[in-house]
Amino acid sequence: MPNMEKYNYLKEISHKLRLRILELTYGVKKSGAHVGGGLSCVEILATLYGSVLKYDINNPLDKSRDRFILSKGHSAIALFSALEQVGFLTKEELDQFEMNGSPYYAHASRNLLKGIEFSGGSLSLGLSFAVGVALACKRDNLNNHIYVLLGDGECDEGLVWESLMSAAHFNLNNLTVIVDCNGLQSDGYTLDIMNHSSLADKFKAFGFNVHDIDGHDLNELQRVFDLKDTENPNAIIAHTVKGKGVSFMENDKRWHHGVLSLNEYELAISEQK
Amino acid sequence: MIEINKLNARIYSKLGQSGAAFGVGLIEALNTSADIIVLSADMSSTAGLDRFKTMNPNLFYNVGIAEQNLVGIAAGLSSEDKKVIITAQAAFVSMRSCEQVRQYMGYMHSNIIAIGIGAGFALTFFGNTHYAIEDISIMRSIPGITVLSPSDAGQAAKAIVAATELNAPVYIRFTGTMNCPVVYTEDYDYKIGESICVNEGRDITLIATGSMVYNSIKAAKILEEEGIFVRVIDMHTIKPIDTKVLKDSIDSKLFVSVEEHNIIGGLGTAISEFIVSESGFPPLLRLGVMDKFSHPGDYAYLLEQHRLQPEQIAEDILIKYKSIL
Numbered sequence: 001m002p003n004m005e006k007y008n009y010l011k012e013i014s015h016k017l018r019l020r021i022l023e024l025t026y027g028v029k030k031s032g033a034h035v036g037g038g039l040s041c042v043e044i045l046a047t048l049y050g051s052v053l054k055y056d057i058n059n060p061l062d063k064s065r066d067r068f069i070l071s072k073g074h075s076a077i078a079l080f081s082a083l084e085q086v087g088f089l090t091k092e093e094l095d096q097f098e099m100n101g102s103p104y105y106a107h108a109s110r111n112l113l114k115g116i117e118f119s120g121g122s123l124s125l126g127l128s129f130a131v132g133v134a135l136a137c138k139r140d141n142l143n144n145h146i147y148v149l150l151g152d153g154e155c156d157e158g159l160v161w162e163s164l165m166s167a168a169h170f171n172l173n174n175l176t177v178i179v180d181c182n183g184l185q186s187d188g189y190t191l192d193i194m195n196h197s198s199l200a201d202k203f204k205a206f207g208f209n210v211h212d213i214d215g216h217d218l219n220e221l222q223r224v225f226d227l228k229d230t231e232n233p234n235a236i237i238a239h240t241v242k243g244k245g246v247s248f249m250e251n252d253k254r255w256h257h258g259v260l261s262l263n264e265y266e267l268a269i270s271e272q273k
Numbered sequence: 274m275i276e277i278n279k280l281n282a283r284i285y286s287k288l289g290q291s292g293a294a295f296g297v298g299l300i301e302a303l304n305t306s307a308d309i310i311v312l313s314a315d316m317s318s319t320a321g322l323d324r325f326k327t328m329n330p331n332l333f334y335n336v337g338i339a340e341q342n343l344v345g346i347a348a349g350l351s352s353e354d355k356k357v358i359i360t361a362q363a364a365f366v367s368m369r370s371c372e373q374v375r376q377y378m379g380y381m382h383s384n385i386i387a388i389g390i391g392a393g394f395a396l397t398f399f400g401n402t403h404y405a406i407e408d409i410s411i412m413r414s415i416p417g418i419t420v421l422s423p424s425d426a427g428q429a430a431k432a433i434v435a436a437t438e439l440n441a442p443v444y445i446r447f448t449g450t451m452n453c454p455v456v457y458t459e460d461y462d463y464k465i466g467e468s469i470c471v472n473e474g475r476d477i478t479l480i481a482t483g484s485m486v487y488n489s490i491k492a493a494k495i496l497e498e499e500g501i502f503v504r505v506i507d508m509h510t511i512k513p514i515d516t517k518v519l520k521d522s523i524d525s526k527l528f529v530s531v532e533e534h535n536i537i538g539g540l541g542t543a544i545s546e547f548i549v550s551e552s553g554f555p556p557l558l559r560l561g562v563m564d565k566f567s568h569p570g571d572y573a574y575l576l577e578q579h580r581l582q583p584e585q586i587a588e589d590i591l592i593k594y595k596s597i598l
Contacts, residue, residue: 162342
C-alpha cells in the first residue's frame with residue numbers, strides 16, 4: 001500500500017475505533033468504562049492491527065503469527081474494538097461488552113481464537129509474560145515479533161523493570177515494548193504521583209533500542225515500527241493524550257474510568273470527524 | 274521411572290529432597306518429556322540443578338533474583354507449549370510472587386511446575402525471612418493448583434516425574450535438609466492424589482505430610498509401646514486431598530495431622546474442611562507450627578519449639594487420646 005493510502009486507511013481505522021470506544025462506554029451506562037486510556041492508544045492499535053502485525057483471522061493459532069500482548073489491561077475496550085475492526089470479533093459479540101456472563105468486560109481474557117493473547121488486568125504482568133513468549137519464539141526459531149503495550153502509570157510497578165532487564169539480558173530482539181505515555185494515571189498526573197523522569201532514558205539504560213515519538217502520529221508510528229534493532233529489544237515511548245479526540249475528556253483524570261451521559265455521548269460523537 | 278531400593282534411597286537421602294528431585298528425578302523426566310525448560314531465580318546450585326545444567330545447558334535459564342518475573346517468563350514459555358519447571362525458595366515463590374502464581378498458574382492455568390525449596394524450617398539459621406510456613410495455605414487457596422509435599426528424597430524424585438506427566442499447574446514443596454531421613458526403602462507406586470499408608474494401626478489415624486511423615490512413624494512406634502496402635506498416612510498430595518483414605522479411617526478414635534507448616538491453612542485445615550461436613554469422624558488433633566514466628570536455630574531446635582519431634586508428637590497425642598477415652 002502506498003504511504004498516503006496507508007495513512008488514510010489507518011486514519012479511518014482510528015476514527016472507527018474512537019467511535020466504537022465511545023459507543024461501548026455509553027452502552028455500559030453507569031458501570032462506566034476505562035475510556036481515557038482506551039482513546040490514548042487508538043493510533044497505536046490502529047497502526048499495529050492495520051499495518052504492522054502479521055496475523056490471519058482464519059488461522060488464529062498459526063505459530064508464526066505475531067503476538068500482541070496488552071499489558072495495560074484496562075484498555076481492553078480499545079483492544080476489543082480493534083479486534084472487531086479486523087474481524088476477530090463480530091459486532092454481535094462485542095455488543096455484549098460488560099453484560100453479565102459476557103467474555104468481554106473491562107479486562108481481556110486470553111482466547112487465541114479471538115486474537116486475545118493474554119489475560120490482562122493486573123498491571124505489569126503482561127510484560128513479564130511477553131518476555132517468556134519472546135524467549136519461546138526465539139527458541140523455536142519463529143520469524144515473528146512480539147509487541148507489548150504498557151501504560152506509563154504501569155511503569156510504577158517493579159515487575160516492569162525486572163522484565164525489561166531480562167528482555168535485554170536474553171537479547172530479545174523479537175520484542176517491541178510500546179509505552180502509551182498519556183501522562184495520567186488514576187489519581188492524577190504521573191509527574192506528580194511517581195515521576196519517571198525520562199522513560200526513554202530509562203529504557204535506553206536497560207538496554208533497549210528506543211524511539212521517542214508522538215503516539216498519535218500515524219506516520220511516525222509506522223516509521224518506528226519498521227526500525228527494529230537486530231540485536232536489542234525495542235521500545236517505543238509514545239507520547240499521547242489521555243481521552244484523545246474528545247475535548248472534555250482530554251487530560252482529565254476523571255475520564256480514566258468514566259460514565260457518559262447522553263449529552264456527553266452526543267457531544268463526543270459530534271467531535272469525531 | 275524412579276525405582277526405590279535400599280541403596281539408592283540412602284544416596285537420595287544424602288542429596289536431600291531438592292538434590293534428589295533435580296539431580297535424579299528431573300533427568301529421568303527428560304526421558305519422557307523432551308520439551309522441559311527449567312528456570313530458576315538464582316537458586317540453581319542451591320537447588321541441586323548443576324548436573325542438569327551441565328547436561329542440558331540449552332534447557333535452563335537463570336532469571337536472577339526476581340521471583341515475580343520468574344513466574345511471568347515461565348507463563349510466557351508455557352503459553353508456547355513448553356513444559357516449564359521453576360524453582361526458588363519456598364518463602365519467595367509462594368509470597369513474593371504470590372500474585373503471579375495466582376494469575377498465571379491459577380487464572381490462566383499455565384502448566385508450570387513451581388518448586389519451593391527450603392520449605393518449613395530447612396533454612397535454619399537464615400531465620401524467619403527464609404522459613405516457609407504459609408506456602409501450603411497460600412497455594413492451596415488458589416483455584417486449580419495441585420499441591421504436593423514429598424515425604425523423603427526418593428519421593429521428591431518421583432513427585433517431579435509425576436508432575437511433569439500431569440499437564441497442570443503444580444506446586445511442590447521440599448522440606449527437610451540434606452541427609453534427610455528415609456521413609457521408603459522399597460519401591461512403591463506414587464500417584465498424585467493417592468496417599469500411602471506407611472504404618473497400620475486401629476486406634477488412631479495420624480496423617481502427615483513432608484518431613485513429618487518420618488517423625489510420625491517414629492511417634493507411632495513410641496505409642497505402640499504404650500499399647501496404642503497408630504495408622505500413619507503419608508498425605509503427599511495436599512490438594513486434591515485424598516478423602517477416600519479419610520473415609521476408610523473413620524473407625525479410628527482420633528485423627529491427628531502433623532505438618533512442618535503453620536497449623537492454619539495447611540494439611541490439618543484441609544482435613545478439617547472435609548471432615549466437618551461429614552458425620553461420624555473422630556476429633557482431629559492438629560500438630561504443626563504453632564502460629565508464631567520462631568527463634569532461629571538448627572533444624573532440631575526449630576522442630577522442638579513447635580513440638581514436632583517424634584517424642585513430642587507421641588506425648589501430645591497420648592494426652593489428647595486419654596482425654597477422649
